[in-house]
Each structure stands twice: as structure tokens, then as C-alpha cells.
Amino acid sequence: MTYIVTENCIKCKYMDCVEVCPVDCFYEGENMLVIHPDECIDCGVCEPECPAEAIVPDTEPNLEKWLTLNTDLAKIWPNITRKGTPPADADEWNGKPDKEGLLSRNPGGQ
Numbered sequence: 001m002t003y004i005v006t007e008n009c010i011k012c013k014y015m016d017c018v019e020v021c022p023v024d025c026f027y028e029g030e031n032m033l034v035i036h037p038d039e040c041i042d043c044g045v046c047e048p049e050c051p052a053e054a055i056v057p058d059t060e061p062n063l064e065k066w067l068t069l070n071t072d073l074a075k076i077w078p079n080i081t082r083k084g085t086p087p088a089d090a091d092e093w094n095g096k097p098d099k100e101g102l103l104s105r106n107p108g109g110q
């Protein structure tokens with residue numbers, strides 16, 4: 001198994017998660033982070049750190065799409081190990097439904 005980042009991270013991107021990961025397996029897109037499933041050691045320490053509750057174990061149901069997305073984007077986005085500045089409107093987007101269409105596939109950290 002692995003932990004993965006899901007929809008509510010989009011446009012929230014608080015980045016609290018990257019500070020606690022012992023194996024630095026987060027990767028940064030323009031408006032979301034993902035976890036590299038082959039690098040995650042399933043320790044679970046990032047899950048309660050996410051203010052958006054966007055990190056879940058892939059053992060929860062109906063997450064195939066998000067597992068694929070984390071797997072694919074972790075290969076093309078840069079690694080991130082330090083918390084940056086969250087978007088100014090992150091709190092406004094936290095919990096909003098149907099954010100999937102807003103996901104940018106562009107790499108972050110530019």
C-alpha cells in the first residue's frame with residue numbers, strides 16, 4: 001500500500017506534509033502535491049498534518065484514479081522537501097467540491 005494525495009489538495013497546497021515525511025517522497029505540481037507510491041514507506045505521519053485532509057491510505061475504496069494520478073505525476077514533477085508559501089486563497093478552496101478539473105499538470109517550484 002501507499003498513502004496518496006487526493007482532490008482537496010488542489011489549490012490548497014499547504015505543504016505541511018512535506019516537512020514530516022521521513023523519506024521525502026512528495027512531488028510538487030503548480031497547484032497540488034503528489035506522493036510517489038514506490039517511495040512512500042506507509043508510515044502515515046503526513047496524514048494528520050494535512051489541513052485539507054487530502055492525504056489518505058490507498059486501501060480506502062474508490063481511489064484508483066488518484067493512485068494513478070499520484071504515480072504518473074510523481075514521475076514528472078520535481079521533488080519537494082521544504083514547505084513553501086501556500087496560495088493566498090488556500091483557505092477559500094479548502095473543502096470545495098469538484099476541484100479535479102482545476103488540477104494543473106504543470107510542475108511546481110518554478
Ligand code: SF4
Binds near residue numbers: 008017033
Ligand atoms: S498538506 Fe495537504 S493540502 Fe497541503 S500540500 Fe500536503 S497534501 Fe496538499
Ligand code: SF4
Binds near residue numbers: 020023024026039046
Ligand atoms: S506516509 Fe510517510 S512516507 Fe508516505 S508520504 Fe506520508 S510521511 Fe511520507
